[in-house]
Amino acid sequence: MNTPKACPVTAKHITVALVGQPNVGKSMLINSISNAHLHVGNFSGVTVEKTEVLFDYEDYHFTVVDLPGTYAFTDYTIEERVTHDFLCNQEYDVIINVVDSTNLEKNFQLTSELLTMGKKVVIALNMSDEAKKEGIEIDAKYMSELLGVPCIKTSAATKEGIETLLKTVIQTYDQERKEPKLVFSEAVEEEIENILKFLKNHHCELEYSKRDLAINLLKGNETVYNMIRKKPIWIELQPVVLEAKRHIELHHDTDDIKEAFAEEYASFIRGILAETVKINAPKREKTLTEKIDDILIHPVFGIPIFLFFMWALFQLTFTLGAVPMDYIDSFFGWMGDVVGNTIQNDDIRSLVVDGLIGGVGAVVLFTPNIIILFIGITLLETTGYMSRVAFLLDGIFHKFGLHGQSFIPLVTGFGCSIPAYMSARILKNDRDRLLTLFIIGFMSCGARLPVYVLFAGAFFPEEMSGTVLFIIYISGALLGLLAAKVLKLTAFKGIDEPFVMEMPKYRLPSFKLVWHNVYTQTWMYLKKAGTFIAGATVLIWFLSNYPHDSKIEEFYNAKIEQASTQEAKHKLQNELGEALLADSYLGRVGKFTEPLVEPLGLDWKMNVALQAGLAAKEVVVSTLGVLYSLGDEVDEATSSLKDRIKEQIPLPSAIAFIVVIMIYLPCLAASVVFTKEAGHIKYFFYLLVFTSVAAYVMAFMAYRVSLVVLGG
C-alpha cells in the first residue's frame, strides 16, 4: 500500500487522528484530503470501525485514521468508545479536530477536551462555505492566537483550505508542541496553580506537561490517574488534589467535577467565540429544517407519513428486488448444470453443484434486496430523517423495552432477517441493539411464507388462507414484542438507557456518499457472509447426503428397473430418497431426537424438516416433500403434498410445527450475520437457546391447547 518513491525517509511518517463530532463532514473532508479512496471513509452511525487512509503529500507519508464521530470524550456509545480508546492508547502524531463552523459552540466542547490531552492539535473549521452563507464570519487567525492552536478554514465541498490544512499539519508535526491556551475561571486557575507549585517543588517529571497533568487530575482522567498512582509522590499529591476538587465543586455548586469542568469549558468557549466570530445573519426566520419538521414530525400526520415511506421502501425492496433475483437464480441453476456436466464423479458433482454453487447462489440471491434496502436506509439516515422516526416512535416502543429506532430493523425482518440484522446498526447503544437483534427473528421473513402457505392451504379452505396467514404474521410480531418485554425484564434488566439524541439538520446526501456506503455494505455482505455461508451450506449438504449407503441404492435401483409403470418407478424413486435421507446423519439425528419433539406432537420426519430448516426455511418444504415421498420437485402449490400433509399430520401437530417455524432461528445465513452484528459468538448461543426454548414452550402450549380445543 505504501508508495515508497514519495517516502524516502522513514522519519517523515505522520500519523494523524481525525476527530470530530458526528455530522461535521469528516468523511467528506477525508475524501478531499486524500483524493484517493484507498479505504472507504465511514459516515455517521453506520461504520463503527475506524478506517485508515494512506497518501503522500510533499515529502511526508500520511496515515490518517478516521475515527468515528463522538460528541464528548466519553465512552457512552460504540463510536465514542472506539475513538476514546484510540486517542488514549494508540500512537499518533497530530490530532486534526474537525468542527462544524456553523455550530462552533457545541463543537468546541470536544475541542476543549482534546486540548488537554497533551497532543499536537490542528483545528479544521469545516463547512466554512456554509457558515459564510449563514452570515457567520470567523477570524481564524485571531482564534489560532487565542487558542494557541492553529485553526484552518476548510470546506470539503469547495476544496477550500485543504492544502493549507496539510501544510499546517506538517508544520505542527515538525515543531515542538505548544501549550494550548486553555484558560479557566479564577477559582480553577488558582487550584491548578497550587498543584503546579506542588509538582514543581517535588521535581515531578512526567511525559505530560505539568499543566495538562494538573487539569486532568482535577477532571479525574483515568489514564493520568493510572500513570501517577504508581509514583511515591501520589501519597502527598492526593490530599492536594482532593482539596482542590472540593473547592472547585463548591465554587460551581455541584457535586460532580465533570459538570463543573463542562461549565468551565463552556464559558471559555463563549469567551473565545465572542472575540472571534461575528454573526451577520438577519433576524432569524424559520429554517428549512424547521419547516420540513413541521410536517414530518407533526403529532398527527408524522407517523402515517413515516409508515408510507416504509411501505414504499418495502414495495421497492421486494418487488424491484425480485426482478434480478429471478435472473440470479436461473444463472446459478444454469451454472450448476454446466459445471455439473463436466464432472464425472457423482459425489464430487453433488458437492460442487448442490453444495457449493447452490449455497453461494442462495447468498448472492439476496444481494438485490440488500442493495435496495441499504440505499433506502442510507437515504433515510444521511438526510437526517431517521432521527425524526426515533422521535416519533420512541414513546410506543419504549413501553416494550425497545428503542424508537428499533422499528426499522423489525419491519425489515418481515422481508428478510439478514438485512434486518444489518440495519440494526442504526442503534447506537449496545443494549438497545442487542435486544433488537434478539427480537428480529420473531418477524416472519419471506422465506417462511412457503411453509405457511402450504400448511394454511392443507388445513383451511382457500378463502380462509389469507386470514390464517395474517394471523400467523401478526401473532409472530406480537410474540416478538412480548419477548422483548420478557428479555428486558430478565436478561437485559437494568435501568433504561437514556434517550437523548441530536436532531441533525436535513441534508441532501451526495451521490458519492450514498454509493460508498451501499457499496461497502454490499461488498462486506458478499465477502464475509458469503465465505461463512458457503462453508456451512456444504456442511448441511454433507450431513443430509452421507453416509451414502450404496446397498440401499442398489436395492431400490433394482426394484425401479423391474417396475412396470412410470408411476411405480416414480414412487420407488421417492422411497429411495426417503430411505437415503433417513439413513443420513441428518436423518439419524432426527430419529434420535424424536423423543424430544414427541411432546409437541411432531414425528421424526417433521423433526428432520425443522432441522434442515436451520439451513434455510426454503428447505423445509422440499424436505417435507421428500419425506412424505413426493419427489424432489415440490413447492407450496403442489396440491398432492397438501393432501398428504392433511392425511398424515394431525392439525394440532401442524399448529405446533408452524409455531416452531415462527420462532426458531431464521436460517444459517441469518445466524452468521447475527453473530457478526452482535459482536460475539456467545450471543449466537444465547439466541439459539432463547429461540429454541421459546419455540419449544410455545409449540408445546399450542399443541396441548389445540388438542383440548379440537378434541384430538
Added chain:
Amino acid sequence: MNLIELDIGEEAVVKKLTASSDLKRRLISFGVMKGAHVKVLAVAPAKSTIEIEAGKMKLALRKEEAKTVEVERV
C-alpha cells in the same frame, strides 16, 4: 419546574441537572447545562418525547430524561 412541563414554543433557562452522572455528561455534551438557554420545538404524541433547541443544536429527549432537567421560564 422541569423541561417536560414546558409547552411548544416556550423558552427557559436551565437551573440544575438532577440526572445520574452518565446522563448528565451526555446532556452537557449536547449543551444542556446550568445557565443554558433552551426552547421546546416539538412534542411527540402523548408528550413521550420532546424536541428542544439548546444553543444552535436541536435534540430529542425522552420524557424521563427531560424530567431531570430543572428549568425556569423566561
